Amino acid sequence: MERESKQIVDKMEKGFLKDMPNESVRRILENAMKVFVRRGLAGTRISDIAKEAGFSQGFVYNHFASKDEIFTEISRLAAEGSLRVIEEVSGFDSTPYEKIYWLTEVLTAPDTLVQHHFKLVLLQTISYETMPDETKKIFKESAIKQIADICKILEEGQRIGEIKQEDPVKLAFGYFAMVQGIAVIRMQSSKQMFLPDIENLLGFIKK
Amino acid sequence: MERESKQIVDKMEKGFLKDMPNESVRRILENAMKVFVRRGLAGTRISDIAKEAGFSQGFVYNHFASKDEIFTEISRLAAEGSLRVIEEVSGFDSTPYEKIYWLTEVLTAPDTLVQHHFKLVLLQTISYETMPDETKKIFKESAIKQIADICKILEEGQRIGEIKQEDPVKLAFGYFAMVQGIAVIRMQSSKQMFLPDIENLLGFIKK
DNA sequence: GTCTATATACCGATAGAC
DNA sequence: GTCTATCGGTATATAGAC
Numbered sequence: 121m122e123r124e125s126k127q128i129v130d131k132m133e134k135g136f137l138k139d140m141p142n143e144s145v146r147r148i149l150e151n152a153m154k155v156f157v158r159r160g161l162a163g164t165r166i167s168d169i170a171k172e173a174g175f176s177q178g179f180v181y182n183h184f185a186s187k188d189e190i191f192t193e194i195s196r197l198a199a200e201g202s203l204r205v206i207e208e209v210s211g212f213d214s215t216p217y218e219k220i221y222w223l224t225e226v227l228t229a230p231d232t233l234v235q236h237h238f239k240l241v242l243l244q245t246i247s248y249e250t251m252p253d254e255t256k257k258i259f260k261e262s263a264i265k266q267i268a269d270i271c272k273i274l275e276e277g278q279r280i281g282e283i284k285q286e287d288p289v290k291l292a293f294g295y296f297a298m299v300q301g302i303a304v305i306r307m308q309s310s311k312q313m314f315l316p317d318i319e320n321l322l323g324f325i326k327k
Numbered sequence: 328m329e330r331e332s333k334q335i336v337d338k339m340e341k342g343f344l345k346d347m348p349n350e351s352v353r354r355i356l357e358n359a360m361k362v363f364v365r366r367g368l369a370g371t372r373i374s375d376i377a378k379e380a381g382f383s384q385g386f387v388y389n390h391f392a393s394k395d396e397i398f399t400e401i402s403r404l405a406a407e408g409s410l411r412v413i414e415e416v417s418g419f420d421s422t423p424y425e426k427i428y429w430l431t432e433v434l435t436a437p438d439t440l441v442q443h444h445f446k447l448v449l450l451q452t453i454s455y456e457t458m459p460d461e462t463k464k465i466f467k468e469s470a471i472k473q474i475a476d477i478c479k480i481l482e483e484g485q486r487i488g489e490i491k492q493e494d495p496v497k498l499a500f501g502y503f504a505m506v507q508g509i510a511v512i513r514m515q516s517s518k519q520m521f522l523p524d525i526e527n528l529l530g531f532i533k534k
Numbered sequence: 535g536t537c538t539a540t541a542t543a544c545c546g547a548t549a550g551a552c
Numbered sequence: 553g554t555c556t557a558t559c560g561g562t563a564t565a566t567a568g569a570c
Contacts, residue, residue, distance in 0.1 A: 163369030301508025
């Protein structure tokens with residue numbers, strides 16, 4: 121179980137790194153992601169990103185046309201990575217509840233691309249009006265697909281009596297509320313984390 | 328039960344309105360709170376706040392010295408209101424689980440000061456570096472007190488066998504993760520809300 | 535009390551040097 | 553390939569009019 125979730129996380133991080141035109145672009149995106157999450161979109165200066173990546177301010181514009189373009193690119197990568205995880209787990213040869221269990225392990229693991237996705241979703245949520253239209257679209261579509269994928273697993277679980285008999289959409293929303301909430305708590309108390317075991321957290325889903 | 332949670336919410340909103348030096352200040356703060364949550368701290372212009380409150384841009388400076396001062400004042404009010412709710416519920420003449428149940432009802436009710444508190448906490452979390460030092464202090468102290476208050480209720484519940492026998496700190500963190508998560512989901516899908524009943528959500532706490 | 539007009543500073547984006 | 557210098561726009565905060 122432990123090894124399995126590590127494998128998924130690995131596969132994701134690889135997905136993030138591949139398809140990068142060059143090393144500079146990778147370094148900019150990787151560091152921009154960190155800074156955006158610490159300062160918000162409007163609060164992040166190009167010079168902040170440049171500094172974090174170890175470049176000069178002007179250099180960033182050799183690879184990206186604007187701050188929004190960087191942010192959009194990051195959002196796309198994070199959303200794709202996050203979706204890939206759910207698909208990965210869906211394909212597992214195990215029971216629906218086990219799939220959800222693994223998924224939770226991966227989604228709540230610290231310092232992963234998925235965590236960044238959650239953070240970007242939060243950013244999007246909490247300063248919606250200032251977001252580029254493109255990222256609004258990206259996150260919306262990604263959210264719909266995620267809910268749908270989880271629903272599929274939950275419904276299968278209900279059929280074999282593993283999951284509580286309640287509206288699967290409600291359960292899926294509740295599930296994401298919990299996982300998002302954990303991401304928030306994790307950001308707030310980066311060092312000490314006192315959270316119930318996954319088995320406990322999933323109490324409201326299990327039959 | 329229904330009436331009770333409405334009463335608490337009412338009491339809170341009153342707390343927010345009272346002690347305001349004058350109507351203009353109240354209108355500015357009330358509208359600034361809305362705008363900050365939609366645009367973030369850095370993304371909000373003084374002119375945005377003024378517009379939302381129906382004043383001119385310059386007028387805001389007759390009552391506040393800076394954007395940070397407005398934000399700090401709002402944070403203080405929200406944190407105080409949120410703490411007052413928990414204290415209110417703690418004083419109820421009912422069992423610990425019932426207290427938690429009511430609290431959840433209040434904390435997840437839409438369009439309340441508590442919801443704004445959650446949103447401001449999210450803002451604080453997701454753009455920490457750009458926050459005034461004063462608000463960092465406010466939210467940190469408020470969070471510690473909240474966790475402590477919840478712990479007290481949970482421990483009492485464990486003594487009488489109503490609450491699961493697990494580290495109460497862990498349960499409290501899990502509880503706040505869930506409630507925060509619900510606030511996020513609520514913001515994302517303002518119209519349709521598909522969430523499991525409170526009774527279900529509290530499954531991971533109840534014995 | 536409330537608004538309009540302005541200075542001052544900062545940041546995003548460009549252009550040009552090495 | 554990377555940096556420095558600079559322009560132009562925008563937002564904060566102030567000052568002064570009604």
